[in-house]
Amino acid sequence: MEFEFTKEQQDFRQEVRNFFRKVPWIEIRRENKPFDLLSFYKEVTAKGWTGLLAPKEYGGQRKDAIYETIFAEEISYSEAPPDVILYFSMIEYCTNLVLRCATENQKKEYLPRVIRGELRATQMYTEPDSGSDLASVKTNAVRKGDYYIINGQKMFTSNIDSPYSILMARTDPYAPPEKGISLFILDNNAPGISYTFLKNICEIETTQVFLEDVKIHKENLIGEENKGWDYFLRTKDCYWHKARVWTYVNWQKMFDAIVQYVKNTRANGRLLSKNPAVRQQIAEMIIDLKALRLLIYRLSFMRSAGLDTLGFAAILKIIGDDAFLRLANNAMQILGLFGQLGGGTSYTPLSGMMEAMYRAAAIYHYVDSGGAVKAKDFLATYGLGLPELSRGDA
């Protein structure tokens, strides 16, 4: 057992930190200072940081998930805006998907493109009638010659402006639901795709996507036909993992701000830091943060050791989502009446971050991947071997 990072990992962290912190992100965000993002991304790619996981023969660095996590933590600490974080997060998502699910030929073809940042994809999984029961997707993909013809609807697709999507569609309508699903790489500019925007509680624009006779070349089927559900499960741990890294870092930063706030703010004649209820809330927050970071790195370690991590990733999601909700709730209560103020007013404490995080916590705890309850279903059945919920006939 070892709870310290190796010298090489520490050096790597320092290098990423220095590189990302020398960019004046705050000015770029606040004052719309012109910044050449494209050449910035090229510099990052040249350093090999977009290929941390990929093996050398595909142009990668063959590091491991611990490096991937260090990289993700450091970008988050750097104040880089969400679209920069998203850019790298999509690269990681595609890397893991291709590495774990694609054919050898596809790995050769796709991975160098993923590493260069060209093949970045959002997810087209959820449908109007397939939410927590994702395996019931109805969007169909019918093979005609060298192409699949796609028809159906997708829901809550965010980042529709990314170049590609990973599309989940049914290729065998007669097989049991989990056995007739395939995953495709879909060019988001292909003819036949249209969408309308849906704004969520975080004020993020997601979309409802309509797919009408959209053509996908057979080479863009990931791996084998009808194995899509298995592929989806195989990459779930990476997805659950990464989302928690970003949010953990955000919270760690905000927690430091809250500690300063309670040390410097008086209410009812005494410092908030002397109020026993506030003290307990602060302690609960640091306990959650410490547990979360250790679980994040334990999952990184398990991934890099090649262990089965799906059950453990569900544990991280359960603990993480609980933590995010409790952190946001405690923070709002500490701010009291002013906790309800969003950013932009002169009275708003801590730039309105807590109000925003409380809304974001709902997405994690109740929406993302069917919410924490869905992760509990998964842990109970996949991890502990209890019987799966049987499909009804309504």
Add this chain to the structure above:
Amino acid sequence: MDFSLSDEQEMLKRSAKDFLKKEPSVRLFQGTPQDEKGYSSQLWHKMADLGWQGLVFPEDYGGQSGSFLDLVILLEEIGYALLTSPFFASIILGGLSVLEAGSEQQKRRYLPKVTKGECILTLALAESGTRYEGEPDNIKVKGILRQGVFILNGIKLFVPYAHVADYLVCVTRTEDKGEANDGITAFIIDKASPGISCIPLKTIGQDNQCEVRLENVMVSRQNVLGGLNNGWPFIENVLQKATIALCACMNGAMQRILEITVDYAKNRVQFGRTIGSSQVLQHHCADISAALEASRTLTFEAAWKISRGIHCPMEVSVAKSWASESYRQASWHGMQIHGGVGSATDHEMSLFYRRAKAAELTLGDAALHQEKIAARLLD
């Protein structure tokens, strides 16, 4: 970052698990203790043969020079088996006190017997009026120096296994000036000394805790453990280690609750199906599992730091706070899934329910450790 056990640690874990599984007297001592000692001395000696009592003590004193992390791995299995024995009292509380603060002469005198299981130590610390063992201002048992001998008077409470202990490490107040943690002196006392009486306490955990009365007990100056009027710093160190050791036992117990509960849920049929197909009960199991893994990770981090000699009160408090809440919660969920059968006195679930509350209240519950954490961050 490496969360795996070494080969030796895996072996220790496996052999401890196998041994405790096969040993019938482990089961015998579940529920109400069966003899006046409250544990099996036969088993105690078998444990000594395996080297458990000596695991963390240097070879010079008959030990195996294992690390604190090794001890934590063993303690998880001890907690898993619900083993009723003086291990925690004698090795963690008593033994580590002597190792931490004893003079070379004291270490040579007591430790070789402790590591062989031939002598049982315990720590007499808590007193009436305290909610937590680690509050120095509550040390009121008096040690008064008269003609070169200390005379001890007062009552110690929650002293584990005092009824079978050979020696007590007794924490007393020898000076009333200055800060609460000044003027405290620990003595190592022969329990057979005149003036010591021992009364068992009826506790929820059925875990052999005692009231110890000291009436004009005479102790020589040579029996001071650590410095005169300066006993508190080492007691604090021992309590840090004991807290993490307790967390390890709690994690082992949670692991056992998880296993028996999942197993019961898979096999118990009601309404024509296994109760484990109920989503509510599935989520209880998932909650136990998730909280346990977090608890284990926090405990191991603190244990790793302690093994490296790193002072880590924050990590200790975080780990105990988490373990206290999650073990109690696991015992609640386990009781729910077992229902009536789990409430029987001879079912281990009912003992876990008792012990979870006892462990929560021992060495500080979540609220207490949260206040310690807050003090570190805010004061």
